[in-house]
Amino acid sequence: MVSNDEKRAKEALKKQAKFGEDIDLEEYDEGSRDLSELESLEDLPGDTKSTMLDSGIVPSEKGKSGNFLLMDNTVVHSAVMGSGVEVMPLSQALKVHDWLRDYMWKGVQPDSDKYTAETYLQKADGYFIRALPGAKVRMPVQTCLLLKNRNTKQYVHNVLIAEEGSEFEVVTGCATSKGVEKGLHLGISEFFLKKDSKLTFTMVHNWSEFVGVRPRSSIVMEEGSTYINNYVALKPVKTIQTYPTAYLNGPNAVCRFNSVAVAHPGSMMDMGSRAVLNAPGCKAELISRTITTGGTVIARGQLVGNSPGIKAHLECKGLILSEKGVQIAIPELEAHIPDVEMTHEAAVGKIAQDQVEYLMSRGLSEDEAVGMIVRGFLDVGIRGIPDHLKAEIDKILQETDVRGS
């Protein structure tokens, strides 16, 4: 019997996404589903390890509660080291937990666009991470989604569940193996935060100038839950369009999105975050810091206020470091009742000359001064990042070429 979802997905196979240039899915090959399994991340070849490190993933079990690695469309590694948390392929979790089907495709609709439809119909695998009720998971779970082979179309479907009163942290690094000259990543991520739970989720993108990326994420939040999202995209990418949405459905839920991105020459980045505040006392803060060194970056943000006593702030700031670069900031506030406090702040422009000269008056060269200001500008966007990731991100930041072309 064909389910209703399946029917809708089939009908949506040609449906273009609301944002982002249309990608022809026919151009790509199905990613391999039969790569060989891996005992430990430490067994990976050196260049793969360094690619992972560049996306915030440490190829080691030390200090982690769980590790997960998806290559193309094969889960090659999944391991739990800590207690209070489950980490496994979604396909396996569906066999273990018969209730899981009730969560699948509840956050993201299969017929949202052609990318969700295809991912649905392909029955994509991905990670399932669940913090058990009341568990305070001390060490982070890290997951890596890696494009391994050329011309691959990677489908991913992730489900994260924070049970009541649990606390945990997940780091996801998305990367492309060296030499992969064409690829596409389609990723569905559905987050469910139960009452009084807390999840800190950090995603580091390290795709390449040949890769198209279309993540689709939603976060469904119950009473008193807290969701912190850090998104770091400092490396080149061909095209990315993402607009994760948090639904704050229970009273006093709190979410914060911090995003930093650099649009290199040739990169087309359309990224945003959205919070729908549906219950009294909810709070949301969406902060983005974007830079163009020659590419195009669209920083979207939307706050929707549906309940009294909510408070929300949206901030998109962009620096233009190249004549060829384009910055578009689109902040939206949407209130359906009077008793809301919603604000936004958007600014795009070049680096202030007085700041550069102030640093130069201390003896820094112009390039050093610009570098320092730019890193400071981005730093504001990643201050919420967990300490163990700071050093890696700082390193990526130091290596990022922020000179305008």
Next chain:
Amino acid sequence: MLEIENLTVEVGGREILHDLSLNVMTGYTTVLFGPNGSGKSTLLMTIMGFSGYKVKSGRIILNGEDITHMPVNERAKRGIGMMMQRPPNLTGVRLKDLVRVFCKGNVDTEKVAEDLDMTRFLERDVNVGFSGGEIKRSEILQLTAQNPCMILLDEPESGVDMVSIEKLGSKVHDLLQGPSHCAGWREKSGKAALIITHTGQILDYVEADRGYVMCNGTVACSGNPRELLQEIRKMGYNECIRCKINRANIIKENI
């Protein structure tokens, strides 16, 4: 050390400094007085080389080298350091990171920060949310780390509370004169300063050697700084202007 020769400067298309000349000798602390809008800050900003301060004519000579059109950082490298009146906010740049980048030699910046009661500011973004007095302390901390030989201070005491002025004054003193009060040492130290002051309060902490009074974008008078300050307090700046005109007339008559 620093010679300003017939300097004419435009800001935003308006001439602010007219044919101004003065010099600061090595080892000397020189004070600039003058009413608001007389061009004192413009002079310091021009010496530091900030854009927007366009030299139309004249020269700035530092230790015999013409630096009139040199980039800001080259001037800093040659030993000029400035405390700005209103420095820009550097969002995302922590004070301690900034100081670490340009700190030269043996300066224990943490100790200096402690002396200035600035330790808790080291983790903060430079100038963001700082009060007027905190900006001054942050600037003097930076200057101490930078350790320049030609020091430009734009109203170091303004906005500083009674308690902090002691700490700030002592750091300004250390910066200018080292640990010694000896005039001989000062001359050998190779340092010199040009300080803008309205109240003269800073003179309680530094040994000022010479004073200039600026009016309408040029030097109206020069002499012993304490005597000048007394006169200004008593008679106001109008008297300086009148005096200058009188002197000019006398010279003309004699010709």
